[in-house]
Structures are given as C-alpha cells and as structure tokens.
Amino acid sequence: MSILFRALPSVDKVLDALTASSEFSHIPRSIVREHVNGFLDVCREEIRAGVVTEPEQLGLEVLIPRMQAYVRAQARPHFRRVLNGTGVVVHTNLGRSLLADSAVEAVKEACAHYSNLEFDLATGERGSRYSHVEELLCQVCGAEAGLVVNNNAAAVMIVLDTLCKDKEVPVSRGQLVEIGGSFRIPEVMEKSGATLREVGATNRTHVKDYEQVITEETGALLRVHTSNYRIVGFHKEVSLEDMVALGKKYDLPVIEDLGSGSFTDFSALRIGEEPTVQQVVGAGADVVTFSGDKVLGGPQAGIIVGKKKYIDMIKRNPMNRALRIDKMTLAALEATLRLYREPELAREQIPTLSMMFAELPKLKQRARRLANRIKKTFGDQVAVSVVDGNSRVGGGSFPERDLPTALVAIVPTVVSETVLKKALLDTTPPLVGRIEQQAFCLDPRTLTDKEFSLVIEALQQALQAVSQ
Structure with missing residues (x-):
C-alpha cells in the first residue's frame, strides 16, 4: 500500500x-x-x-x-440551468416563470450599462425608479396608481404596515392561507403590526360576520384569494362587490391579495375561473397585490395597484426602500408589461402563457418527434413510447386542475427508471422529469424544441454513468 x-x-x-x-x-x-x-x-x-x-x-x-x-x-456553478421535463409550467423549485426574449434582453442591457434607473432624462434631476413601470401597470389593469416591491408577501406586508398598523383587520377563516415555505397570512399580518380578527367559519363566511367585528379600531377589510387551494362543497365567501359596498359603508379601504395575479383570461383552458387583476380593480378594490413571477410570466416581484391616495401612502412608507426591486427586475418587468398591451402578443411571446395555451395536437406531435430521436439514438438501451398525461400550471395557481398533454415515457433496459431519474440530476445540464406507471416521463410542454438536443445529451451522460 x-x-x-x-x-x-x-x-x-x-x-x-x-x-x-x-x-x-x-x-x-x-x-x-x-x-x-x-x-x-x-x-x-x-x-x-x-x-x-x-x-x-x-x-x-x-x-x-x-x-x-x-x-x-x-x-461548475452551484446555481445553474436545469431542463424542466416535469410538465409543471410555473415550477417553484425550478425558478418559476421563464422570461420572454424581450425581457431577457432588457435584463442584459440593464446589467451591462449605466441606466436612468433613478434619473429623469427630461429634467436632468433625480427621478423615481417606479416611473418606468407605473404607467404601464395602470394601462394594463386600469388602476389609478401602482408600485412594485420584491415579492407578494412583501407587498401584503407593506400595505398592511401602511394602512393598518396598530389596527384590526378582519379576515375570513377560510382565507388564512399558507403562502409557501411556511409563510402564513397570520404571521405576515403580525409582522406588519396589524391585528388579525378572524371572522366566519372555515367553509362559510357572510357579510354580517365582518360587520359584527368592525369598530373604530378597524383599519381595513382584507380578502385573500385562495389561489393555491380549493374548498368545494358547502362553501360561501363574501364577494368582492359586497366587500367593496361594506368598505364604503364604513369608510374602510378594501385590500385584495390575489396571490398569483393574472392579466389573462384562462377560461378557454377549462382549468377553473380565476379573477384577473383588471376585474378586481374594476370591481372597486382599493388596493390589489399579486405576484409577478407566477402566471403573469415576469420576474419575481410583488405588484401593488389601486387608488392613488392609498398607493401614495404606501410609497412614502420607509419600508419601501428595504423592499424595493433592483434594476434587473425593473427592466424585466417593464418588458413583460409592454407585451401585455397586446394580449395576443403576450400569449405568443411570454413563455408561461405560450406553454399554458399549447394545443394538445401540437404537444403530441412534438412528443413523437422527441421519442423518435431517443429511439434512434439509444436503440435497445431504452423502450420509448408516447402516452397520454397531464401537465400542471404550478406556482400555487389553479390547484388540482390539469392540462392534457402527451408524455414521452422512457423505460431503460439496463437499470430501473428510478436510477435513471437520479442519474439525470448529475448531468450537464441536469434533466428533471417524473415517474409514472414505472416509466421515466418527459412532458414536451415545458421543454423547447431547441432543448431536445440537450435532452439527448443528458440521457447519453446518464446512461453511460449507470452502465459503468
């Protein structure tokens, strides 16, 4: 030795x-x-x-x-690219939404050069970073004013801190959601300085439940849209229209936390009805908060829109500086919002939307094309077929609602599908899929045609590693 x-x-x-x-x-x-x-x-x-x-x-x-x-x-970098073959469009663990090409270019421009981030080119004086997106936000959703912070939890917190600190806020028990990562509405409210007043029952809440707890200590009425889960059966919540009427009656602002907000009508997909930001603003909500990186398809951000008098108050909150977005997020968000001025263009160019609206016949065609390439490359090392399956929107949006798809089912002959799945996590780039019916499955909905070659390379690396 x-x-x-x-x-x-x-x-x-x-x-x-x-x-x-x-x-x-x-x-x-x-x-x-x-x-x-x-x-x-x-x-x-x-x-x-x-x-x-x-x-x-x-x-x-x-x-x-x-x-x-x-x-x-x-x-190799610890933080790196991953191929998403799971079929989950807004995959929280894989970075949520992909940016449109124009947004990617805007980020590159913001990183590579000096910019007018907080510089007014008309006056030569200091300007506001929010001016770059506020007008666009108002154009798209019809609000009077807007503001952007770093995520929706931060948006809810700064709104409550501004409007409801040291005051009570009634919330329906059925809306006390966990946002994710163990962050819950009651905890966010506590940190903001607002006092939670639970009203109603888990499955049913009425207008009278709110009225019974409104006092001089009440700061606002808060509705939390349950975008990440569903209650079915014997269930009732107070509508936004009724909440707005109640707010006017008692001179209280109505805050709507949409969670995963959207500018797009997804009813054609038959995955359930979700209110758009435009609908909520139009119904009279005073302040609306939602995420930028879920079904909106933009960068991580917490977007706040609503009545100007309330948005101006939130802008002046010192917490705003701690929660503000950086130049890269700002650039990506502006480019994304520009696409939404033409809804059809947004559906074509924002990856999240184009993946969600992908038609089943085209998905089957693409699945067959990928399956044929795998068969041609690996021969009897794997058995490959195209089977029916389902995709998910993900990101806490449209819970328990499926999008029909076609899956490429791969059964390796040298090792188990579980061993193959694990080996693919160590390839360059890693390839993530899912196991269904004893096969490793890839969903073309979340893979681009350009990535098919990378899928083949990843399979080559993995099969070579497990056969040694």
Whole structure:
C-alpha cells in the first residue's frame, strides 16, 4: 500500500497538466489546486479499499481523464440551468416563470450599462425608479396608481404596515392561507403590526360576520384569494362587490391579495375561473397585490395597484426602500408589461402563457418527434413510447386542475427508471422529469424544441454513468 501511495503524482505535477488545458485556464489556480487535492484523496481511498492495486493505475496519463472529469464537475456553478421535463409550467423549485426574449434582453442591457434607473432624462434631476413601470401597470389593469416591491408577501406586508398598523383587520377563516415555505397570512399580518380578527367559519363566511367585528379600531377589510387551494362543497365567501359596498359603508379601504395575479383570461383552458387583476380593480378594490413571477410570466416581484391616495401612502412608507426591486427586475418587468398591451402578443411571446395555451395536437406531435430521436439514438438501451398525461400550471395557481398533454415515457433496459431519474440530476445540464406507471416521463410542454438536443445529451451522460 505504501508503494501505491508513493506512486501518486504530486499535486503540482497534476496542476501543471490541468492548467495547460484551455478548458481550465479561466479557473483560479488556487481553486483548481483544491479540487486536485480532493481527487487525490479519492485515489487514496481507492487504494485503502483495494480498488487500485497496481502502480500503473496511478500514472499521470492514466489519471488525467478522470481528474479532468472530477475538476469539471466540482468547478461548475452551484446555481445553474436545469431542463424542466416535469410538465409543471410555473415550477417553484425550478425558478418559476421563464422570461420572454424581450425581457431577457432588457435584463442584459440593464446589467451591462449605466441606466436612468433613478434619473429623469427630461429634467436632468433625480427621478423615481417606479416611473418606468407605473404607467404601464395602470394601462394594463386600469388602476389609478401602482408600485412594485420584491415579492407578494412583501407587498401584503407593506400595505398592511401602511394602512393598518396598530389596527384590526378582519379576515375570513377560510382565507388564512399558507403562502409557501411556511409563510402564513397570520404571521405576515403580525409582522406588519396589524391585528388579525378572524371572522366566519372555515367553509362559510357572510357579510354580517365582518360587520359584527368592525369598530373604530378597524383599519381595513382584507380578502385573500385562495389561489393555491380549493374548498368545494358547502362553501360561501363574501364577494368582492359586497366587500367593496361594506368598505364604503364604513369608510374602510378594501385590500385584495390575489396571490398569483393574472392579466389573462384562462377560461378557454377549462382549468377553473380565476379573477384577473383588471376585474378586481374594476370591481372597486382599493388596493390589489399579486405576484409577478407566477402566471403573469415576469420576474419575481410583488405588484401593488389601486387608488392613488392609498398607493401614495404606501410609497412614502420607509419600508419601501428595504423592499424595493433592483434594476434587473425593473427592466424585466417593464418588458413583460409592454407585451401585455397586446394580449395576443403576450400569449405568443411570454413563455408561461405560450406553454399554458399549447394545443394538445401540437404537444403530441412534438412528443413523437422527441421519442423518435431517443429511439434512434439509444436503440435497445431504452423502450420509448408516447402516452397520454397531464401537465400542471404550478406556482400555487389553479390547484388540482390539469392540462392534457402527451408524455414521452422512457423505460431503460439496463437499470430501473428510478436510477435513471437520479442519474439525470448529475448531468450537464441536469434533466428533471417524473415517474409514472414505472416509466421515466418527459412532458414536451415545458421543454423547447431547441432543448431536445440537450435532452439527448443528458440521457447519453446518464446512461453511460449507470452502465459503468
């Protein structure tokens, strides 16, 4: 064993061999050295385990290919691209919505150059970053004013902090939702300084339930749209129209937390009716909050629109600075909102919308095309078929509602579908799919045609790794 340990090449010798390659020349030498030490530790473990038994196995020329693969894997970014074959359009764990090409270009422009982020080009004086999107927001949804913060939880918090701090806010028990990541409406309200007054029952709430708790201490009426779950059966909530009438009666602002807000009518998809921001604003809500990166298809943001007198108050809240969006988000949001001025253009160019509205015949055609490429490439290594399946909108939107799709079902002959699924998480880029009926399935709804080649490469890497 000591002979084998002495046969290992020195760190400097391996380092010189690696850095001579242009592939690793951009990585700082100190980082490459760290990875080389890690690989040599692996070799030492193989010696101790009896995997390596001859000095010839430890020659530099023999080790270099493995060393390159090891350093390549260790040096790749931790945050990186993933191929989404799950069929979940707004996949929270995979980054939610993809940006339109125009939004991506706007982000690049914002990153690469100085900009008029807070500079008024008409006066040469300091300006407001929100001026770049406020007018667009008002044009699209019909509100008097608008403001954007970093996510919808922040939007709800700053609205309550501004309008309801040290005051009571009645909320229906059926609307006390958990937003995600254990963030719940009662906790957000508590942090904002507002006092929650639960009204009604879990499944039924009436106007009289609100009226019974309204006092001089009441700051506003809050409706929370349950976009991430459904109550069916014996159920009733107070309509927005009735809530607006109640707010006017007692001179209280009505706040509507839409959660996953939308500018698009999705009724044609038959996945359930969701109120649009335009409908909620038109119904008289004083303040409306919603997300930018769910079915809206833009960047992560908490969008606040409504009556000017309330939005102006929220803008002046010192918390606004802590929650404000950066220039990249602002650029992406402006480009996304510009598309919404023409609804058909938005459906074509915003990936979230185009994926949701993808027609089943085209999805089947694309699934067959991908399946044929897999068959041609891998032969008897896998069995491939196209089967009927369902996609999901995701992101807490349209819960328990499916979009019909066609799945490419892959059954490897050398390993189980579970082993293949795991191996695909270590490819470049990783490929994420789902297992159904003992097959690894890919949904073309969330894969572009350009990504089909990357799918083939990922399968090649994974099948090669599991067959060694």
